[in-house]
Amino acid sequence: MPTTLTLPGKTALVTGGAGGIGAAVATALAARGTNIVLADLGGTGLDRTASSLPAGQVLAIPADVTDAAAMHDVVSAAVERFGRLDIVFANAGIAADPPSTARTMPPSVFERVVEVDLLGVWRTVQPALEHVIASRGHILITASAYAFVNGMVNSPYAASKAAVEQLGRALRAELAPHGASAGVLYPGWVATPIADSAFGGDPLITAFKDHAYKGPLRKAITPERVAAAVVPGIERRAPRIIVPRRWLPLSMLRGIVNPLVDRALERDHTLHRLVHQLEAQRTTQSRTRVL
Numbered sequence: 001m002p003t004t005l006t007l008p009g010k011t012a013l014v015t016g017g018a019g020g021i022g023a024a025v026a027t028a029l030a031a032r033g034t035n036i037v038l039a040d041l042g043g044t045g046l047d048r049t050a051s052s053l054p055a056g057q058v059l060a061i062p063a064d065v066t067d068a069a070a071m072h073d074v075v076s077a078a079v080e081r082f083g084r085l086d087i088v089f090a091n092a093g094i095a096a097d098p099p100s101t102a103r104t105m106p107p108s109v110f111e112r113v114v115e116v117d118l119l120g121v122w123r124t125v126q127p128a129l130e131h132v133i134a135s136r137g138h139i140l141i142t143a144s145a146y147a148f149v150n151g152m153v154n155s156p157y158a159a160s161k162a163a164v165e166q167l168g169r170a171l172r173a174e175l176a177p178h179g180a181s182a183g184v185l186y187p188g189w190v191a192t193p194i195a196d197s198a199f200g201g202d203p204l205i206t207a208f209k210d211h212a213y214k215g216p217l218r219k220a221i222t223p224e225r226v227a228a229a230v231v232p233g234i235e236r237r238a239p240r241i242i243v244p245r246r247w248l249p250l251s252m253l254r255g256i257v258n259p260l261v262d263r264a265l266e267r268d269h270t271l272h273r274l275v276h277q278l279e280a281q282r283t284t285q286s287r288t289r290v291l
């Protein structure tokens with residue numbers, strides 16, 4: 001495979017491109033001369049982001065990533081409009097809002113999160129594969145630090161992020177013989193609506209976060225900071241982009257750290273109390289939805 005990917009004149013499909021990380025990456029790629037195909041659920045966010053990009057360089061398409069036929073159409077429209085598809089940033093995602101234990105989460109909510117965060121990624125990547133191979137391009141999948149930390153009270157999200165990490169790794173190996181590449185993005189906390197829902201205003205969930213994630217690990221960064229790592233990462237076809245870098249040691253040492261953390265969580269009486277309180281609250285409220 002060519003060692004680097006030059007961005008000017010290339011075409012990138014960005015899902016979840018209406019706001020947050022997707023919009024920041026689309027903006028940064030467009031500034032480097034890349035044509036952008038923005039796909040997101042329809043709405044003002046999609047229009048706003050599209051109109052902030054250079055008119056001749058952007059195509060905005062309302063589409064649900066869980067709809068396989070719609071994602072085939074998005075890929076066809078991208079190739080028709082710009083003549084090629086080089087980069088796929090499979091980034092759209094949701095979390096259960098509010099977070100709950102698997103025991104108290106409505107099954108429909110659990111399954112919708114997996115549908116968007118795992119199958120939505122697959123349904124974004126699958127129709128684009130031949131085009132990315134033809135252009136010797138790059139696929140970047142947004143996972144999360146949740147791919148390797150314990151996912152308690154966000155289990156469908158964490159399960160999906162671990163799954164798409166595996167998809168990205170397998171794709172990298174499978175695309176190499178064709179001269180194309182794939183990588184995985186692991187953001188830590190980023191100040192966007194999904195982070196608000198995963199660890200937002202609920203005082204009990206805030207208590208979970210404060211107890212489980214110490215100091216700098218729970219400090220949110222901006223989507224622009226993620227974009228500043230993603231763009232050079234795509235250019236050099238990085239297998240992994242971890243941002244902020246303070247999550248790197250945990251990622252590297254996960255085989256040693258995770259069994260120790262899981263054991264500590266299992267024995268942590270503060271967390272036991274928080275789980276009981278959360279389950280009591282969810283059972284009376286029965287109001288978990290997806291954001």
Ligand code: NAD
Nearest residue numbers: 016020021041064065091092093144187189190192194195
């Ligand atoms: P966000 O909520 O701003 O962006 C998510 C985007 O995905 C939204 O524009 C939303 O409309 C879109 N989307 C949701 N469901 C969709 C669907 N079915 N079809 C098409 N689009 C859909 O949050 P974000 O932080 O920018 O999230 C982007 C990605 O980054 C997600 O995959 C998220 O899991 C991941 N991530 C975020 C954080 C964080 O702390 N914010 C951390 C790690 C990973």
